[in-house]
Amino acid sequence: MKPRICLCLTGRTHEENLRTVERFRSAVDLVELRADYLDPGERFFIREFPRKAGLPCILTIRRRADGGRFDDGEGVRLVLFAKALSYARSDSSANYAYVDLEDDFHIPVIEEACRTFGTRIIRSSHHLNGMPQNLDEVWNRITLEEDEIPRLAVQLSSSRELLAFLKWALSLPAKDKLVLALGAYGVMSGILAWRLGSLWTYASSNRNTPLYREQGFLDPFKLRSIYRFDSINDNTVLYTLVGQPSILASLSPYLHNNAFKEMGKNALLIPTPVDEVKHAVRILEMIGGQGAAVTVPFKEDILPLLSFHSTDVKRIGACNTLVRREGSWAGYNTDADGFEKSLVEFLDRQDLTGCRATIVGAGGAAKSVALALYRKKAQCLILNRTYSTARDLARKYNFHYSHLDERAIDLISDFSDLIVQATSVGMNSTEDPLGFYEFTGKEAVFDLIYHPAKTRLLARAEAAGCRITNGYRMLCHQAAGQYKLWMNEPPPDIYAQLPQPE
Numbered sequence: 001m002k003p004r005i006c007l008c009l010t011g012r013t014h015e016e017n018l019r020t021v022e023r024f025r026s027a028v029d030l031v032e033l034r035a036d037y038l039d040p041g042e043r044f045f046i047r048e049f050p051r052k053a054g055l056p057c058i059l060t061i062r063r064r065a066d067g068g069r070f071d072d073g074e075g076v077r078l079v080l081f082a083k084a085l086s087y088a089r090s091d092s093s094a095n096y097a098y099v100d101l102e103d104d105f106h107i108p109v110i111e112e113a114c115r116t117f118g119t120r121i122i123r124s125s126h127h128l129n130g131m132p133q134n135l136d137e138v139w140n141r142i143t144l145e146e147d148e149i150p151r152l153a154v155q156l157s158s159s160r161e162l163l164a165f166l167k168w169a170l171s172l173p174a175k176d177k178l179v180l181a182l183g184a185y186g187v188m189s190g191i192l193a194w195r196l197g198s199l200w201t202y203a204s205s206n207r208n209t210p211l212y213r214e215q216g217f218l219d220p221f222k223l224r225s226i227y228r229f230d231s232i233n234d235n236t237v238l239y240t241l242v243g244q245p246s247i248l249a250s251l252s253p254y255l256h257n258n259a260f261k262e263m264g265k266n267a268l269l270i271p272t273p274v275d276e277v278k279h280a281v282r283i284l285e286m287i288g289g290q291g292a293a294v295t296v297p298f299k300e301d302i303l304p305l306l307s308f309h310s311t312d313v314k315r316i317g318a319c320n321t322l323v324r325r326e327g328s329w330a331g332y333n334t335d336a337d338g339f340e341k342s343l344v345e346f347l348d349r350q351d352l353t354g355c356r357a358t359i360v361g362a363g364g365a366a367k368s369v370a371l372a373l374y375r376k377k378a379q380c381l382i383l384n385r386t387y388s389t390a391r392d393l394a395r396k397y398n399f400h401y402s403h404l405d406e407r408a409i410d411l412i413s414d415f416s417d418l419i420v421q422a423t424s425v426g427m428n429s430t431e432d433p434l435g436f437y438e439f440t441g442k443e444a445v446f447d448l449i450y451h452p453a454k455t456r457l458l459a460r461a462e463a464a465g466c467r468i469t470n471g472y473r474m475l476c477h478q479a480a481g482q483y484k485l486w487m488n489e490p491p492p493d494i495y496a497q498l499p500q501p502e
């Protein structure tokens with residue numbers, strides 16, 4: 001099935017919606033007028049919308065109880081449907097192509113009008129509190145009429161629910177349908193709607209609408225440019241990005257999917273936020289995935305689920321790459337290599353003999369940094385909030401260690417050629433884990449965080465005259481390493497060329 005995109009229009013006026021249609025016309029196949037978002041005065045003019053939009057239109061007037069905005073009562077809703085579907089034109093493009101009616105909304109005269117004038121009924125059932133217990137019963141109810149399109153939408157709150165949803169959706173017979181898992185845990189069901197047999201994917205134009213934030217609908221341009229809606233098909237080989245819901249802001253899909261496209265690979269990387277790593281593995285297996293990029297906080301939790309651990313996985317004690325091999329999962333780590341390559345670029349120096357460096361943090365990311373700096377022969381100081389973790393990591397490489405506070409100031413001065421920030425502090429915030437230290441301007445400062453592009457720590461270092469870099473180049477290099485493992489061929493230059501998006 002070819003993936004199609006339906007843009008949900010949630011403007012308060014027709015004018016606003018028509019402007020949105022123009023902006024996205026080249027990227028969408030159909031639009032859904034969410035008349036429940038319209039100002040009350042605008043609702044009287046819904047009949048003319050399909051002609052003005054010039055694209056196949058769905059009419060939806062969603063009640064608040066079903067997650068919409070409409071609370072003027074069923075009588076008014078009925079009148080609006082009647083108004084929108086009446087006076088059908090012989091030119092069918094001036095009529096609504098679809099109307100979305102809930103499973104408890106059966107008005108024979110409306111349904112008759114739809115059937116007479118070629119408007120297809122979408123029969124909807126909404127579940128805002130997770131998977132319904134009686135799913136089969138619900139499905140039977142919305143599939144009673146052969147010519148209607150059943151649409152089941154479930155708001156998910158965990159990856160366990162996503163697993164149950166996928167298992168159910170993948171077992172449905174081939175037939176026109178729409179199955180949607182909403183919320184951050186359901187995002188992959190939108191990207192893979194075509195694989196689940198859905199007629200289309202719902203998209204949202206605006207990051208500020210609840211549809212984008214709460215329901216997980218992506219932007220149509222993003223679906224085309226990042227998730228390759230123009231070229232994916234049933235043979236596309238899938239890879240996943242495994243992490244918490246915050247991975248939805250990750251740049252990994254941007255990097256990998258651009259590289260796949262550049263190299264003519266029929267492959268796609270999709271984010272799969274989970275709350276337990278074993279769910280990510282089950283999802284991969286359900287969709288026939290061939291590999292995964294694993295990120296915080298699952299790089300360690302994944303270890304017991306692997307049949308093979310690479311040397312770097314063993315040394316670092318963490319895995320960031322899965323490769324499907326003979327029915328099981330081989331684990332690799334490309335972080336240390338990725339950091340090493342970006343460090344060589346940053347310092348323009350291959351060998352770091354004599355370089356004295358401070359590593360801030362002793363978690364998963366810091367472990368890769370420590371291994372890379374050890375290989376490069378740098379002498380290091382490790383600082384961490386939890387002293388014992390700093391000590392355990394430092395002892396592996398015979399490095400120095402200390403607390404991450406004022407007590408370390410003199411030591412830092414002694415290890416200040418390079419400072420690598422490898423904690424999560426400063427990610428999406430203005431916190432500075434090294435706030436107690438004043439840069440002299442001589443330090444080279446590398447913050448592994450790339451979102452924001454310039455953390456408070458990097459801004460302070462730059463203001464003091466230091467050379468600085470963020471974690472974007474490391475992300476690119478570790479992603480290139482993953483490509484090599486997945487495709488068994490050298491990674492393309494595009495990993496080094498793609499700029500960090502705004």
Ligand code: ATR
Pocket residue numbers: 296297360361362363364365366384385386389404422423424425433
């Ligand atoms: P990652 O894989 O991103 O390194 P991690 O393994 O959870 O994630 O490690 C997080 C790092 O950030 C650790 O060094 C952690 O310090 P602790 O070992 O003391 O937990 C550090 N970190 C997280 N929150 C912090 C905070 N508020 N202040 C200082 N350090 C913090």
